[in-house]
Amino acid sequence: MPVLNNISTLYTCRDDGAQPDIHPINDAAIAWNNGTVEWVGKASDIPATFKSAEVIDAGGNIVIPGLVDCHTHLCFGGWRADEFEMRIQGRSYLEIAKAGGGILSTVKATRAATENELYEKAKNLLEEIISTGVTSIECKSGYGLSVEDELKQLRVYRKLREEFPVHIVSTFLGAHTYPPEYKEDRKAYINLVINEMIPAVAEENLATYCDIFVEESAFSVDEARKIFEAGKEHGLIPKLHADQLSSGGGAELAADIGAVSADHLEQISDEGIRKMADAGVIGVTLPIASLYTQQPYLNCRPLVDAGVEVAVATDFNPGSAPSYDLRLAMMLTCNHGRLTPSEALKGATIYAAKAMGVEKSAGSIEPGKSADFLLLNAPSVNFWLYHHQPKKPEKIFLKGQLLA
Ligand code: NIG
Numbered sequence: 001m002p003v004l005n006n007i008s009t010l011y012t013c014r015d016d017g018a019q020p021d022i023h024p025i026n027d028a029a030i031a032w033n034n035g036t037v038e039w040v041g042k043a044s045d046i047p048a049t050f051k052s053a054e055v056i057d058a059g060g061n062i063v064i065p066g067l068v069d070c071h072t073h074l075c076f077g078g079w080r081a082d083e084f085e086m087r088i089q090g091r092s093y094l095e096i097a098k099a100g101g102g103i104l105s106t107v108k109a110t111r112a113a114t115e116n117e118l119y120e121k122a123k124n125l126l127e128e129i130i131s132t133g134v135t136s137i138e139c140k141s142g143y144g145l146s147v148e149d150e151l152k153q154l155r156v157y158r159k160l161r162e163e164f165p166v167h168i169v170s171t172f173l174g175a176h177t178y179p180p181e182y183k184e185d186r187k188a189y190i191n192l193v194i195n196e197m198i199p200a201v202a203e204e205n206l207a208t209y210c211d212i213f214v215e216e217s218a219f220s221v222d223e224a225r226k227i228f229e230a231g232k233e234h235g236l237i238p239k240l241h242a243d244q245l246s247s248g249g250g251a252e253l254a255a256d257i258g259a260v261s262a263d264h265l266e267q268i269s270d271e272g273i274r275k276m277a278d279a280g281v282i283g284v285t286l287p288i289a290s291l292y293t294q295q296p297y298l299n300c301r302p303l304v305d306a307g308v309e310v311a312v313a314t315d316f317n318p319g320s321a322p323s324y325d326l327r328l329a330m331m332l333t334c335n336h337g338r339l340t341p342s343e344a345l346k347g348a349t350i351y352a353a354k355a356m357g358v359e360k361s362a363g364s365i366e367p368g369k370s371a372d373f374l375l376l377n378a379p380s381v382n383f384w385l386y387h388h389q390p391k392k393p394e395k396i397f398l399k400g401q402l403l404a
Pocket residue numbers: 073102103106213241244289315317318319320321
């Protein structure tokens with residue numbers, strides 16, 4: 001039953017309050033048992049029951065919850081560095097996609113890879129991601145676009161979940177784009193998603209969520225609605241890629257359909273903001289995708305002002321966001337998304353946990369939750385995000401265990 005003390009400031013990041021309320025405690029301590037937090041408070045108030053516990057000295061560092069990346073495409077074949085260069089030379093993300101690059105080039109590489117090859121690659125990436133302080137992660141399929149290849153990606157996530165202590169939640173993204181063999185028959189592909197993929201995913205219990213890329217160049221609002229309804233019948237909860245490149249009613253659909261989150265939102269309408277706030281849909285900002293596609297960033301301020309809880313994630317994928325650096329996403333959310341460091345921290349902890357449905361067990365430092373927290377050598381969260389450095393946390397505790 002260890003106690004961590006000598007914490008200069010502990011940011012609990014409890015859900016109550018609004019986006020800026022991260023509930024700091026100065027001169028704090030945490031006690032946990034078997035990987036679960038039992039007590040959090042001022043070091044001077046440690047209850048007598050913990051007085052004989054093993055004491056770990058936090059060295060005056062600050063402590064925040066383990067970070068939560070609630071939007072990634074972790075498992076994929078190949079990379080797309082060629083497109084990075086093409087975009088710098090002036091070709092747009094959409095132009096490249098229409099010419100057969102983009103998502104479809106990753107689909108080709110993912111189909112060509114065996115499950116084992118994909119597992120090895122994703123495992124190496126996940127180890128790196130954990131070392132940056134991410135202790136919960138959402139992972140999407142969407143680079144298979146056939147029954148077997150979608151299942152292949154989701155089985156990689158299942159295996160990672162079995163092998164790693166990190167909290168992993170899987171999302172089925174069969175409606176990411178149309179595969180080449182269905183280019184001329186979109187309806188037939190939608191039928192495949194509805195009649196074969198969703199039942200197969202549900203049968204093996206491989207995903208919690210059903211995601212769709214709702215966009216002019218991908219799936220329309222009406223098509224998405226049909227797919228979400230089918231997913232719901234099989235217990236898959238909706239979440240969306242919405243309003244990224246154009247304002248197409250994605251945010252409104254998220255509210256109508258009862259989605260847990262709507263992600264991207266760079267082109268969201270005022271009506272979409274209002275509807276998301278009313279329905280309690282989490283808005284997920286993905287600023288690394290804006291950085292790499294040279295697209296406008298989401299200004300999160302109108303969403304927060306309207307009462308939408310904004311989460312921050314990386315969107316890690318080989319095309320539009322080839323970086324898994326969640327601290328970078330938080331810093332960009334401050335500089336371009338107009339959130340304060342406290343707001344960005346709430347967005348990458350408890351609100352992100354809500355966007356991936358793990359808020360009962362992760363995302364904040366509270367009794368009853370998984371003992372996931374990071375020691376950071378900075379005087380405050382404000383300073384940590386202001387002085388952006390390529391540096392890992394001083395220490396990472398995941399389920400109460402110190403990671404080597
Ligand atoms: O979230 N927008 C669609 N999907 C990804 C991009 C995936 C890719 O380019 O491979 C995104 O940005």
